Amino acid sequence: MPGIGSFYFAPTRARIAGHRIRVLDVVVFSEHQGMTPDEIVSHFPSITLGDVHAALSYYFDHMDEIREEMRVENAFAEQMREKHPSLIEAKLRLRALEEAS
Numbered sequence: 001m002p003g004i005g006s007f008y009f010a011p012t013r014a015r016i017a018g019h020r021i022r023v024l025d026v027v028v029f030s031e032h033q034g035m036t037p038d039e040i041v042s043h044f045p046s047i048t049l050g051d052v053h054a055a056l057s058y059y060f061d062h063m064d065e066i067r068e069e070m071r072v073e074n075a076f077a078e079q080m081r082e083k084h085p086s087l088i089e090a091k092l093r094l095r096a097l098e099e100a101s
Contacts (some may be wrong), residue, residue, distance in 0.1 A: 011072055013069060014058060016051045019044075023062075026055040 014023040021044055029035040029043065030098075037052040060065050 014055075014062070014066075016047055016055060019047060019051075020055050021047060021055075024066055024073075026052055027059045027066060028070075030056060044079045 015021060016023070016026075025034060029040045030037070035043070037049055037056070040052045041049050054067075083091060
């Protein structure tokens with residue numbers, strides 16, 4: 001894979017070099033779940049604090065690309081949910097209906 005510094009690039013996804021952890025994963029934990037860089041390192045002990053800061057720096061330099069990746073991923077997940085409904089959710093709905101009767 002071609003790489004630049006701490007990252008290598010899958011066809012469209014920037015990842016931390018030597019790891020399967022994507023920049024997008026770090027962004028989600030930081031921006032959407034409110035985790036600190038130290039908490040992210042605790043969650044992914046194979047990466048360093050420098051890796052987390054580098055991933056966030058990459059994100060801020062490539063926001064449009066990372067946000068598009070997130071949008072595409074969310075659209076795919078929604079498509080899969082529509083095509084393959086959760087059996088657990090169906091069982092919970094059925095249980096709630098039975099309890100309400």
